[in-house]
Structures are given as C-alpha cells and as structure tokens.
Amino acid sequence: MNPATQSSNWSERWTNFLLAHGLENRLQHGLHYAQQGHVLDIDISKGHISARVQGSRAKPYRVEIRVKAFPCEIWDTVLTTIASQAALSAAIINGEMPENIENIFQEAGVALFPQVLKEIDTACTCPDIANPCKHIAAIFYILGQEFTKDPLIIFLLRGKTRDSLLTDLMNKRNALQQDVISQLPNNLLPAESPAPPDLAEVIRNFWQTDNKLTELVPVANATPDACRLLHQLGKPPDWPDGPDFIEMLEPLYTHVSKKFL
Structure with missing residues (x-):
C-alpha cells in the first residue's frame, strides 16, 4: 500500500469516527467554515491542537482540542517492537504508516486511534453551548486533511514528535544490532583494521633497509x-x-x- 492510500484511509477513518458519534450536521457546518477560509491558523503539537476561527464577531474564537498522549513507557514498548522489525522501521522512517501498526499498540495495551469521542477534549470561546460547535467541527475537518498530508500526525497527537520518533527508533535499531554483534563468536566478529603508520615516520625511514636485504642472492649474467x-x-x-x-x-x-x- 502506497503512502497516499494509507493517508487517505486514515482521513476516511477520522471522518467515519466523527460520523459514528452523530456529528454529521456539525461536520457540514465545519466544512463550510473551513472552505470559506474562516480557519485563520492552526497549530498541532504533542496531544494538543490550538486554532483561531473567525466567527460572526470581530474577534476570532479560540479553539482547543486535546488528545490523550501515551506515557513514555508505552512509547518505549511500541518503539522496541517496531525497531525489531526492519520493514516496519523502514516504513516509519520513510514517513509511511504501516498497515499493522495498530496491532503493535494493541499489544502494548492501548489504541492508537481514538475509540470514543470522550477521549477527545474540545473547547471553544464562542457562545454556542453545543460541543463540538461549528468552529471545532471546522478544525476537525482540517485535521482530516492533515491526515491526508501526513498520517504520522496521529503519533504527534499521541505525544511523539517526528524528530523524537525517528531518533528513538534509530537508537533502538542500533542497540539491537550491537546486541546481535556482541553475541557472535569471536571468529565471526569483524576484524579491526590496523592503524595506518605515521606519515612522518614513513618518510624518515623511506630509504632505510632492514636485514632482509642481505638475503638477496645476486644472479650473474652469463652474457x-x-x-x-x-x-x-x-x-x-x-x-x-x-x-x-x-x-x-x-x-x-x-x-x-x-x-x-
């Protein structure tokens, strides 16, 4: 499966998740707001989304969305499993979302993708008592587009930045490789290359000979x-x-x- 298809699947899954919780009407209003350019800015960080949405008032409304981030212990378990599988590691490093990635999180005792709406905490400064309001719904729509661009954003929402993800994954891959090498018999370990001779010493002794020169036997030319x-x-x-x-x-x-x- 190519990255575009993976991204599309995550975007569709996000939309279906919201529709399954009865937010169809709100999403329609949010779609209209987003397409009309009412979303002024949006910032996605670890477990948190903040945005400004222009409503009917002069001052834009502030939208806050929070997703529960996983603790370090969960990420350590997940990344150890991913690092042990070369294909999974390569996919993540290339910015792709492996098909079976959710199975790894399930084995660690968590769900990568939100299962119920209450896992997502939302707030808006608008006077609408409904939650989510159309301003929040607009950010929901934008988030679906972000999943299309970069499916690894779900990792960010669960508390792992891209740089930290790649760094930790590479470190774990290196540690596993070193562990494998340490268990090899000595005769299979790569031999260490001898250090090159000092250049000044080589130049100083270039024209000197050792005792082996006396072992050379000259051959007389009969002719x-x-x-x-x-x-x-x-x-x-x-x-x-x-x-x-x-x-x-x-x-x-x-x-x-x-x-x-």
Missing part, C-alpha cells in the same frame, strides 16, 4: 651486456665455417662499450 645483442643475433647466414664470428667480434664490442658507454 656481458655489451655483447648481448651479438649473442642474440648469432653469426650471419653466409658466414664461412672458418673462425667463429662471435669470438672474433666480442673483443671489439667489449672495447667499444668501455670506450663510449
């Missing part, structure tokens, strides 16, 4: 360098059987090489 070509070419094809061609010219080659080389 003098001056006569090497002569021996390779041999005598001319028409040379008579008389005196040896190479024996005759070898002294001359030797003399010339000593004279000019």
Whole structure:
C-alpha cells in the first residue's frame, strides 16, 4: 500500500469516527467554515491542537482540542517492537504508516486511534453551548486533511514528535544490532583494521633497509651486456665455417662499450 492510500484511509477513518458519534450536521457546518477560509491558523503539537476561527464577531474564537498522549513507557514498548522489525522501521522512517501498526499498540495495551469521542477534549470561546460547535467541527475537518498530508500526525497527537520518533527508533535499531554483534563468536566478529603508520615516520625511514636485504642472492649474467645483442643475433647466414664470428667480434664490442658507454 502506497503512502497516499494509507493517508487517505486514515482521513476516511477520522471522518467515519466523527460520523459514528452523530456529528454529521456539525461536520457540514465545519466544512463550510473551513472552505470559506474562516480557519485563520492552526497549530498541532504533542496531544494538543490550538486554532483561531473567525466567527460572526470581530474577534476570532479560540479553539482547543486535546488528545490523550501515551506515557513514555508505552512509547518505549511500541518503539522496541517496531525497531525489531526492519520493514516496519523502514516504513516509519520513510514517513509511511504501516498497515499493522495498530496491532503493535494493541499489544502494548492501548489504541492508537481514538475509540470514543470522550477521549477527545474540545473547547471553544464562542457562545454556542453545543460541543463540538461549528468552529471545532471546522478544525476537525482540517485535521482530516492533515491526515491526508501526513498520517504520522496521529503519533504527534499521541505525544511523539517526528524528530523524537525517528531518533528513538534509530537508537533502538542500533542497540539491537550491537546486541546481535556482541553475541557472535569471536571468529565471526569483524576484524579491526590496523592503524595506518605515521606519515612522518614513513618518510624518515623511506630509504632505510632492514636485514632482509642481505638475503638477496645476486644472479650473474652469463652474457656481458655489451655483447648481448651479438649473442642474440648469432653469426650471419653466409658466414664461412672458418673462425667463429662471435669470438672474433666480442673483443671489439667489449672495447667499444668501455670506450663510449
């Protein structure tokens, strides 16, 4: 499932959650307010949403929405489980919401998505006695759009910022990998690379030799360098059987090489 589909599902689920609690009429009014640009600003932080909505009065109304954040112990349990599964970790790091993410929260004893309306605490400074009012409903609508843009906002509403989520997840992944390495037999552990020699020491001793140089055995060249070509070419094809061609010219080659080389 691609991220767009995941985001759409979370947005639809949020809408269905509100409709299931009889807020259809309020949502229609909220939709109208949101589409008309009455929502002046909105801020989403850990377990809290604050916004300003322009109503019939000159001064905008202040809307506050609170969602119960999970304690650190719950997040520690959840992130430990996610970190132990590479596919889940990769999805979260890429900003995607895994399909089975809610199962992990359920195993930790909580529900990631709100189950009942009373889990969401709402307030507005408008005189409307109904709660949620149309100003709150407008923020509900905007929140559904935010789920479409970024499904990880549900984590923020449950008390975990994106930066903290990714940092804690990476730390737990590293800790698990180190634990696996520590349990490997010594012969399977990666060998440590030797430290490179000091450059100044290498330069200072570059031209020095050790005792191994005395072990080298020089090989005598049976053929003098001056006569090497002569021996390779041999005598001319028409040379008579008389005196040896190479024996005759070898002294001359030797003399010339000593004279000019």
